[in-house]
Amino acid sequence: MFELESQISTWKRHIQAAGSIGYSDSEELESHLRDSIDELSEQGVSEEEAFLLAVRRLGDTAVIHEEFAKLTTEDLWRSLFVPADSPLTARRNRIELLIVLGLAVCAGLLSKIPAVLGFGDLEQYSLLYLKNAALFAFTPIAVYFLYKRALPLRSSIPVLSIFPFMAILINLYPSYEPHHTAILTAVHLPIVLLSVLLYFYGGPSPLIRRGHQGAGTPAGWRSTNTRLNFVRFAGESFIYVILIGLGGLVLIFLTAGTFELIGLDAFPFITAWIAPFGFFGLFIMAAYLVGQKQSLIESIAPVLARIFTPLFLLVLLSLLTAFALTPNQAYENRSMLIWFDVILAIVLGLALYSMSAREIDDSFPPAADQSPDPLGPSRRRADAPRLWDLLTCALILSAVLVDIIALSGIIMRLSAYGFTPNRAAALGENILLLINLILLSLGYLRYILKGQPFRDILVMQMRILPIYPIWALIVIMLFPPFFAFR
Amino acid sequence: MTFPKDLVAASATPIILAVLQGRDTYGYAIIRKVQQISDHRIDWKEGMLYPVLHRLEAAGLVESYWVVAENGRRRKYYHITAAGRSEYRALIDQWSVVYRALCSLSEESP
Numbered sequence: 001m002f003e004l005e006s007q008i009s010t011w012k013r014h015i016q017a018a019g020s021i022g023y024s025d026s027e028e029l030e031s032h033l034r035d036s037i038d039e040l041s042e043q044g045v046s047e048e049e050a051f052l053l054a055v056r057r058l059g060d061t062a063v064i065h066e067e068f069a070k071l072t073t074e075d076l077w078r079s080l081f082v083p084a085d086s087p088l089t090a091r092r093n094r095i096e097l098l099i100v101l102g103l104a105v106c107a108g109l110l111s112k113i114p115a116v117l118g119f120g121d122l123e124q125y126s127l128l129y130l131k132n133a134a135l136f137a138f139t140p141i142a143v144y145f146l147y148k149r150a151l152p153l154r155s156s157i158p159v160l161s162i163f164p165f166m167a168i169l170i171n172l173y174p175s176y177e178p179h180h181t182a183i184l185t186a187v188h189l190p191i192v193l194l195s196v197l198l199y200f201y202g203g204p205s206p207l208i209r210r211g212h213q214g215a216g217t218p219a220g221w222r223s224t225n226t227r228l229n230f231v232r233f234a235g236e237s238f239i240y241v242i243l244i245g246l247g248g249l250v251l252i253f254l255t256a257g258t259f260e261l262i263g264l265d266a267f268p269f270i271t272a273w274i275a276p277f278g279f280f281g282l283f284i285m286a287a288y289l290v291g292q293k294q295s296l297i298e299s300i301a302p303v304l305a306r307i308f309t310p311l312f313l314l315v316l317l318s319l320l321t322a323f324a325l326t327p328n329q330a331y332e333n334r335s336m337l338i339w340f341d342v343i344l345a346i347v348l349g350l351a352l353y354s355m356s357a358r359e360i361d362d363s364f365p366p367a368a369d370q371s372p373d374p375l376g377p378s379r380r381r382a383d384a385p386r387l388w389d390l391l392t393c394a395l396i397l398s399a400v401l402v403d404i405i406a407l408s409g410i411i412m413r414l415s416a417y418g419f420t421p422n423r424a425a426a427l428g429e430n431i432l433l434l435i436n437l438i439l440l441s442l443g444y445l446r447y448i449l450k451g452q453p454f455r456d457i458l459v460m461q462m463r464i465l466p467i468y469p470i471w472a473l474i475v476i477m478l479f480p481p482f483f484a485f486r
Numbered sequence: 487m488t489f490p491k492d493l494v495a496a497s498a499t500p501i502i503l504a505v506l507q508g509r510d511t512y513g514y515a516i517i518r519k520v521q522q523i524s525d526h527r528i529d530w531k532e533g534m535l536y537p538v539l540h541r542l543e544a545a546g547l548v549e550s551y552w553v554v555a556e557n558g559r560r561r562k563y564y565h566i567t568a569a570g571r572s573e574y575r576a577l578i579d580q581w582s583v584v585y586r587a588l589c590s591l592s593e594e595s596p
Contacts, residue, residue, distance in 0.1 A: 064534065
């Protein structure tokens, strides 16, 4: 007995399996398939034959997959999705894995450069390692993308040279007690280097001219989609780094414990070799895995965003309540302000991440709240706001409030105790955050209340993203001389 | 009639945009319409339409929204944007230049 429904759901699972066809796409294809079956059935074809014919008419599944995958060729992870069944791709993948492993070792070796130059003592020169950590971790990733995307060398080498340039600059700057500017450099360098990685992730950006209009559409690292994918890539790499890092930590402690039992002290060897190679190699491995294990993370990412958005909303609301109860604490307690800043940065990261993950989760709107429309069949915008967007909007609005409190606290401290590197950096960051959060909340309100497309928010957010690395660069390059390298 | 792949790919965009000029519609209907007006001589692999539509959407030439039909079937409708219309006009200009060139050349040397 032919079961049409079960056949259709098997077919649907089959086309979803490879991953390049998302949920929404498969819904659309299913609807097409059913239309096709209906029409054939009306012509008197049996259900079974109609199903087979309709599937055939849709065409070769592998080719459709490839076409869908091509849609997003600018995201490297999806293009990895084309199954490695041909010996040629299998060989390429093996070579790629070898290169990634080699680069991971390179990251570890990079971190040994200070030791070669006579700065081996971790305790004594910990600041030096902190300052350079981002360079050790990110340089191999840039090289990996250079290979992976076969970027044109002529335009990429100058960008790549930013890494040695930054290395020389930050290490030539002296650092005196209490080393505030050096610590600021350590905190801000990852932001700058991450933005450099965007270039290697997205490729160079020639302006493509559209003949008839003369208007340029940005491609490469300038395009909104690339930036969005890069944000997602960064977020997912971060998740991988945390996961593998925790696993590695457990492993290290287990090993050390075992060696201790047999009377050997393994810690010197671990801190000298295993920890740096493991830690700095972790980042390039994570970057590689994000590309390889695409479907795995795609199913985790929206879940994570959904778990943490309401939780952070609660955190912000409790912060606001705490502030309302004891307003003086927030102003006088220095560490409270720092926590405000950390939480705000995480909130912005979370909002960015859930925005970038939103498209993955582009599911069908529930059929329940369809209202009849005079235009004919009841219709609803594909990207109508959902409860989800309301929550994100609430999160951003409360972040604006928290940021205003933090900003007023910093200004108060500035006027009371004068400028220090930390306060100046915090002031700049809070102003940028506030501008960004206000723009985001305006975007969300326009989207929810006026029904403007969600994409407008994405375009706006991706366009203002460069303000952060620019500010970070100012902190790294100008703050130390300005504050006498203290 | 089978067309070379490149020609199918190049002509799909103006054809789809032309269908959408009239009114918003969904993938299956676009395919049927194209078959009907071409007497089944343009016969796309149906599954290939959707990647093309999504590409147009990503380029901002069309927009989409879901609709529930009377029979309860959910369909994704496509709507041509202003950018889509001007792209369409530009494409039509290009195609007619090519078409006219071919016509006059074939008249010169029959």
